[in-house]
Amino acid sequence: MRRQSIRRLLLLLLLVFFAVSALYAETGNSVGSDGQTPWWMWSLGLFIITFLLGMLAVLAGVGGGSVYVPAVAALFPFNLDFVRGAGLIVALTSAIAAGPRLLKSGLASLRLSMPLALVSSLFSILGALVGLSVPQNIVQAALGVTMMVIVVVMVAVPRNEFAAVREADALSARLGIHGVFQENQSSAPTQWKIKNTPVGAALFMVIGFMAGMFGLGAGWANIPVLNLVLGAPLKIAVGTSSLILSVNASAAAWVYLHRGAVLPLVAVPSAVGMMLGSRIGARLLTVVPSRVVRWVVIAFLLLAGLRSLLAGTGVWM
């Protein structure tokens, strides 16, 4: 009975989400820049949308930072610069809030994150510089393509709970990247180590660049690379991704801050809404049909990506 009412509540929230989204999409361009709509309505609307996004993103198993930029760019009349700046602040606050708990519980590896975050953050700065320099229609079209890649990754790439790596590669062995994996309290602890470290580092350069350029939280890419390419256990990959994300986001955020691309009116309601939504979403994880929500979010990302691509290419302004 309780489960059924939660399903109904979720369905209602989804309907509200799409109704509000449709309303903003309809009215956004006409009233967004005339100054007639009270400013607090925009902030409130942003808070509600990001709250729902945060909740749905957790239920769908993607980070809120991955869905924020395409969703807000599609639904609100803000310039893409401010959406990307706010996207990095959203990703940063979420990652900083989650990081300590993940580290203390042993679900994130600092040693695994540090070399990868180092290369990734350099490229996120580069991505931010490029993203703020090239014409906006190109960024928007590229964002559309990126969203479609994210959808493909979400649909097609499997995850591996714990693929034991038999032999660590030379670089990770030299850096002492390894740990202990214990599935549950009754099972025996097992050593984990990683492979393909140079390939992983190269992939994190690309991920960092995209995160900086589009203001995206890059959990959608970090986790598959850590899990499938490097061979880290899935739960370690999820936790460590959050650490890497916090470094990438803060590195790129400085570039956006210096360029004046962070507006408190956009960034603060988004960050708070996303964090609260994620917390509620995490509590609902055990009782809602996350598979359905996942497909809803995938469809939404696909549509937002298509919208961005068409807007960037001038087909649908």
Add this chain to the structure above:
Amino acid sequence: MDVSTMQDSGKGRPERAVYATVMSLFAAVGLAALIAAFFIYALQLLPTFRPPQETVALWHLSADQLAAMTAREARLSGRLGLASGDLVAIAPVIFLALATIFAFLSVSVVFIRRKNGWYAFFAIVQAAILILAAAGVFP
């Protein structure tokens, strides 16, 4: 309930605790300040260069266009482009972005004490990159 626990090897623990402590301190203070500062800004308790309602009319401009317009208006009016209310609104965001710099500087001390050259190097270089970004070295 299936409770999974995974840990770094024993060698990794001290720096992990230091990093987590610094991050949790910044998260707690930063998030509270973020909300408080937003209300100070929104309620106009401190003067701002541009009140929120005027910002709404300009957020369709690119960051460069808005910065250029603000600089021009500031020059004409003889005021600074940032008033105390603007600084209060953006300060918690800056504080949150500083978290990783302080976390890496703190763990670099731990790594140096433990004579772990590679990770001390990573932590110092990472902090240096973030400090350069914070200083606006990357244009």
